[in-house]
Amino acid sequence: MVQKDEWQPTDGFVFEQGAIDAIKDMSNSLVKAGPGAGKTELLAQKANYLLTTNLCPAPQKILAISFKKDAAVNLAERVSKRVPENKSSQLYSVTFDSFAKNLLDRFFYGLPEEWRPSDDYEVDVSLNGLTQAFSDNDLYLSYKSEKSKKEAQLVESPLNELTGINFEIWQTMLHGNHTKKSYLTFKMITRLVILLLEYNPDVVESIRKTYKFVFLDEFQDTTVLQYELFSLCFKETENFITAVGDDRQKIMSWAGAHPNAFLTFRNEFQAKEHTLYINRRSDVKIQKLLQVLNEYAQGDLLGEGVMTETDSESILQAKFFPSEQEETRDIVETIQKFRREGKNIEDFCILVKQHPDVYIKQLEVLFNQEGISIRNEAYFQDLLKENIMILILTSLKAALDTSDSEAWITLLNFLHVFSDSKSYFDLKKEEDAVINTKKFLNQISIKLTSVTRIDDLFDVFQTIINYYGMDNIRAHFIQYSNLSYVEKLVQDLCDSLYFYYEKTGNWVEAILYLKGKNCIPVMTIHKSKGLEFDTVFLVGLDDQSFWSFKYNSEETTATLFVAISRAKKNFITTFTCDRLGNTCERKLISDYYDVFRRSGVVEFL
DNA sequence: CCCTTTAAGCTTTTT
DNA sequence: GCTTAAAGGG
Numbered sequence: 001m002v003q004k005d006e007w008q009p010t011d012g013f014v015f016e017q018g019a020i021d022a023i024k025d026m027s028n029s030l031v032k033a034g035p036g037a038g039k040t041e042l043l044a045q046k047a048n049y050l051l052t053t054n055l056c057p058a059p060q061k062i063l064a065i066s067f068k069k070d071a072a073v074n075l076a077e078r079v080s081k082r083v084p085e086n087k088s089s090q091l092y093s094v095t096f097d098s099f100a101k102n103l104l105d106r107f108f109y110g111l112p113e114e115w116r117p118s119d120d121y122e123v124d125v126s127l128n129g130l131t132q133a134f135s136d137n138d139l140y141l142s143y144k145s146e147k148s149k150k151e152a153q154l155v156e157s158p159l160n161e162l163t164g165i166n167f168e169i170w171q172t173m174l175h176g177n178h179t180k181k182s183y184l185t186f187k188m189i190t191r192l193v194i195l196l197l198e199y200n201p202d203v204v205e206s207i208r209k210t211y212k213f214v215f216l217d218e219f220q221d222t223t224v225l226q227y228e229l230f231s232l233c234f235k236e237t238e239n240f241i242t243a244v245g246d247d248r249q250k251i252m253s254w255a256g257a258h259p260n261a262f263l264t265f266r267n268e269f270q271a272k273e274h275t276l277y278i279n280r281r282s283d284v285k286i287q288k289l290l291q292v293l294n295e296y297a298q299g300d301l302l303g304e305g306v307m308t309e310t311d312s313e314s315i316l317q318a319k320f321f322p323s324e325q326e327e328t329r330d331i332v333e334t335i336q337k338f339r340r341e342g343k344n345i346e347d348f349c350i351l352v353k354q355h356p357d358v359y360i361k362q363l364e365v366l367f368n369q370e371g372i373s374i375r376n377e378a379y380f381q382d383l384l385k386e387n388i389m390i391l392i393l394t395s396l397k398a399a400l401d402t403s404d405s406e407a408w409i410t411l412l413n414f415l416h417v418f419s420d421s422k423s424y425f426d427l428k429k430e431e432d433a434v435i436n437t438k439k440f441l442n443q444i445s446i447k448l449t450s451v452t453r454i455d456d457l458f459d460v461f462q463t464i465i466n467y468y469g470m471d472n473i474r475a476h477f478i479q480y481s482n483l484s485y486v487e488k489l490v491q492d493l494c495d496s497l498y499f500y501y502e503k504t505g506n507w508v509e510a511i512l513y514l515k516g517k518n519c520i521p522v523m524t525i526h527k528s529k530g531l532e533f534d535t536v537f538l539v540g541l542d543d544q545s546f547w548s549f550k551y552n553s554e555e556t557t558a559t560l561f562v563a564i565s566r567a568k569k570n571f572i573t574t575f576t577c578d579r580l581g582n583t584c585e586r587k588l589i590s591d592y593y594d595v596f597r598r599s600g601v602v603e604f605l
Numbered sequence: 606c607c608c609t610t611t612a613a614g615c616t617t618t619t620t
Numbered sequence: 621g622c623t624t625a626a627a628g629g630g
Contacts, residue, residue, distance in 0.1 A: 067617095068619085143626090221618095255618080355615080
């Protein structure tokens with residue numbers, strides 16, 4: 001055990017004073033941390049502090065809540081690197097939705113019957129169940145916006161205050177179906193959990209006792225409903241909350257983020273504020289540009305930028321082209337030039353405001369001629385994080401390389417999940433499973449050598465799925481209860497993997513390519529949040545793609561802030577007045593070009 | 606059925 | 621603000 005006063009950041013990390021204060025703060029705290037400030041590292045070190053000094057003694061735990069699955073996984077991984085092995089299980093890192101759903105699944109008998117869903121309830125991601133419930137009540141919804149508006153109304157107020165149509169719809173979705181199966185959206189699950197906790201103070205009490213410390217990541221994006229949930233759990237308690245975020249990167253208001261989460265939290269939880277100033281990611285020129293953009297966002301339009309003398313070699317450019325052909329050619333040539341200077345394909349990223357596919361169509365031909373691959377990263381990211389994809393790909397990896405211990409461990413975990421709990425203690429059975437799986441993987445590797453058509457690969461996939469059992473897979477991953485959804489996923493994976501196999505002629509390489517090797521990602525700025533690249537291209541900084549400036553200039557500026565702050569070294573924007581037959585302008589967003597000019601660090605070409 | 610008019614969608618996560 | 625899809629009229 002380490003004494004509080006003697007604690008030092010682990011693994012040789014050096015922090016600014018604000019970070020040390022935030023780590024050692026034993027009250028509710030709000031940490032404002034800009035891009036590249038090391039938010040994840042800060043939380044990991046705080047976990048180390050709490051666990052090694054025994055401020056959070058077992059069996060007490062730290063609850064870390066994120067929005068995205070990969071953020072939750074990243075934090076858990078970072079923490080396991082920073083805390084002693086026997087203590088890493090004291091951190092429970094989950095997404096908001098997963099946290100809520102787990103509570104509902106564990107305690108749903110604590111709900112009054114009127115509000116209790118069936119035990120085989122389906123998560124209604126597509127809002128089809130909701131649409132059905134409305135039409136059962138003679139209300140017909142056709143537009144997506146209408147559906148999500150109705151969903152928002154359903155969860156707006158506490159359930160015991162509900163009357164009229166919203167009450168009827170809830171009841172239909174919970175009990176009114178002919179199949180007796182409930183349909184619930186994630187927002188509805190959160191609302192149900194709030195009711196559950198109000199009815200069961202003992203559950204709230206056990207949450208408070210178990211999770212003495214709570215971390216909230218990307219706090220600027222917390223929704224109103226999520227705020228209500230954790231308020232109910234932790235407001236005016238002995239628990240300590242650390243909320244981390246950055247107001248300048250608030251780009252999710254349009255999707256329901258709390259309008260003023262920082263201020264509300266500070267007031268309601270008497271949170272102490274800490275600020276991290278150092279940006280460890282970006283070159284000084286990028287930082288200067290971010291600073292001027294931030295001043296503009298704060299309404300500070302005064303002051304001409306002074307180009308401070310630095311030895312920075314970063315390249316910041318705003319480029320203008322007469323046509324999209326010349327724009328594409330220049331991007332390709334710039335990338336090739338960087339590569340000759342020693343940069344790798346992995347160093348680049350192409351960002352767009354929206355519709356990546358449109359831009360990919362424009363860029364693809366010339367890029368391919370130069371032997372550079374680009375692709376819509378969103379599609380692959382979504383595909384690759386599916387459990388069934390991980391299962392198939394790891395099986396292939398383990399079959400291709402019997403010494404790949406990481407793949408083998410992942411497979412054993414899957415086998416463990418699929419085996420029923422009785423056989424868990426049955427060593428003989430476990431041993432058999434290992435031997436059988438090794439035999440099966442051997443078959444797969446033989447089968448792979450004779451694949452000459454895409455159908456052959458699909459056969460291999462079927463063999464893999466049959467080995468684990470489709471029913472088994474679907475029983476353990478409830479998102480796959482919709483069979484056609486799984487089938488489409490498997491088909492998509494098969495198509496993509498075969499595409500890369502034809503390209504590389506090698507299965508191991510094909511899997512690496514599928515995961516993104518040797519390929520420049522094209523994605524929306526929203527998707528890029530939390531990522532970083534050496535060189536970032538922002539294609540199409542024009543009125544047409546940044547149309548939202550007219551309706552919400554603050555959030556649009558925050559979006560540009562996110563785009564620029566992804567870059568570690570170089571940031572290049574491109575503009576062309578002629579894109580896909582349309583005239584593009586830069587009048588509406590002329591402020592941004594003004595900011596570039598005043599920053600004194602951006603070259604205009 | 607075709608043409609015109611109207612209005613949504615664009616940027617997203619989650620088992 | 622531009623594209624696409626639904627709705628309405630003849």
